[in-house]
Amino acid sequence: MIDLRSDTVTKPTEAMRQAAFEAEVGDDVYEEDPTVTRLEATAAEMLGKEAALFVTSGTQGNQIAVLTHCQPGNEIVMEENAHLxxxxxxxxxxxxxxxxxxxxxxxxxxxxxxxxxxxxSEDIHFPETGLICLENTHNKAGGVVVPLENMQEIYEVAREHGIPVHLDGARLFNASVASGVSLKRYAAQTDTVQVCLSKGLGAPVGSIIAGSSEFIQRARKWRKRLGGGLRQVGMIAAPGLIALTEMIDRLKEDHDHAKRLADGLANGRGLVLEEQVDTNMVLVNVKEAGHDADSFLAALEEEGIKAVKYGPYTIRFVTNYGVASKDIDTVTERIHNRFGTVSS
Known part of the structure; x- marks a missing residue:
């Protein structure tokens, strides 16, 4: 079975497994785990922020950011298909x-x-705008890279109004590799940022939120309130260090595979690409092939391919560390054999 459902299905590398086995650990609630401390310092430096905090998932990181930035009754501005x-x-x-x-x-x-x-505006009838949230890459849009210039302009708007900006950067590493823009330049257009160590980077668990030292200290309490105060966390933080130091450059391979897959599927009868492929996601509309998403996925399953439904007629394929170049050729061949190709 070739699994293209998500980059969350990746398995940790042997180096990650060994690092977890050998990790020096301590009680992180007491801030005594040297491995997670090293991970947080490494991430903070890479993102150009004063401090960072290890959290269990991207969703937990985003929620902690919202809880730390906002008060009950606030409103958050975000794109209509934001992960949040x-x-x-x-x-x-x-x-x-x-x-x-x-x-x-x-x-x-x-x-x-x-x-x-x-x-x-200031009005007794309105909630206060407490936060602006951005997302890069944008998941629901098909892993597209949001331009740095767009982020810069929105950050200027936010600063004019004294409103903080949080970036859901679950796949910010993909955006950086695809665009050539550094992580620090992206993160500089935000007050806080969340990045995933899993997904394309291959760690088995964990994300990072980064911001000012004062923000991270308050966020640490919110993490505890949410049950995220972990103990000997170095055993899962150690693979995260491998993710940050050894796995970023290889994301280009996933991007190349996605473009190759998109080119191959574009020749399939009735298969329509919905978005330009920027990173590791391919969105395909199957309506003209005589299928809806559910029937197409069922047919894929019979061919030994897994993908996910992204709309009534839309399928999402995500290339990842567990998918090799030969697998892309196999997927394309099986789909063409099953659904036919455009006649020349």
Whole structure:
């Protein structure tokens, strides 16, 4: 079975397994685990922030950021298909007592003027705008890279109004590798940032949130409140260090595989690419092939291929560390054999 559902299905490398086995550990609630301390310092330096905090997942990191930045009754401005809005179980409302204000973006990017217009004025009837959230790469838009210039303009708008900016950078490493823009330059357009150590980087668990020292100290308490105060966490932090030091450059391989897959599928009868491929995601509309997403996925499963439904007629394929070049050729061949190809 060739698994293209997500880059979350990656398995840790042998180096990661060995690092976990050999990790020096201590009680992290007492801030005595040397391995996680080293991981946090490494991540903070890479992102150009004063401090960082290890958290169990990207969703937990985003929630901790919202809880630390906002007060109950606040409103958060975000793109209408942001992960925070679509895929996190309404946690910002359930936990932080805040509501989203969504803006329709273009390829995941909000127009700065639309962000400016969404910021609430002082009025007894309105919630206060407590936070602006960005996402890069943008998951629901198909792993697209949000341009640095767009982030810069939105950050200027936020600074004009004294509103903090948080970046859901779960796949920020993909954005950096694809664009050539450094992690620090992206993170400089934000007050806080969350990045995943799993997904394309291959660590088995964990994410990082980074920001000012004062912010991270307050975030540490919110992590504890959410049950994220871990003990000998070095055993899962050690693979994260491998992810940061050995696995970033290899993301280009995933991007190349995704473009190759997209080129191959574009020749399939009735298969329509919905977005330009920037990183490791390929969105394909299967309606003209006579299928909806569910029937197409069932047929793929019979061919030994796993993908995910991304809309009534949309399938998402995600290249990842567990998928080799030969697997891309196999997927393309099996799909063409099953669904036919465009006649020459």
């Amino acid at each position: 809005f679509v895929y996190e179980g309404a946690a910002i409302s359930a936990f932080a007592g805040v509501q989203p204000r969504t803006i329709r973006g273009k390829r995941g990017a909000m127009a700065p003027d639309d962000v400016r217009g969404a910021i609430r």
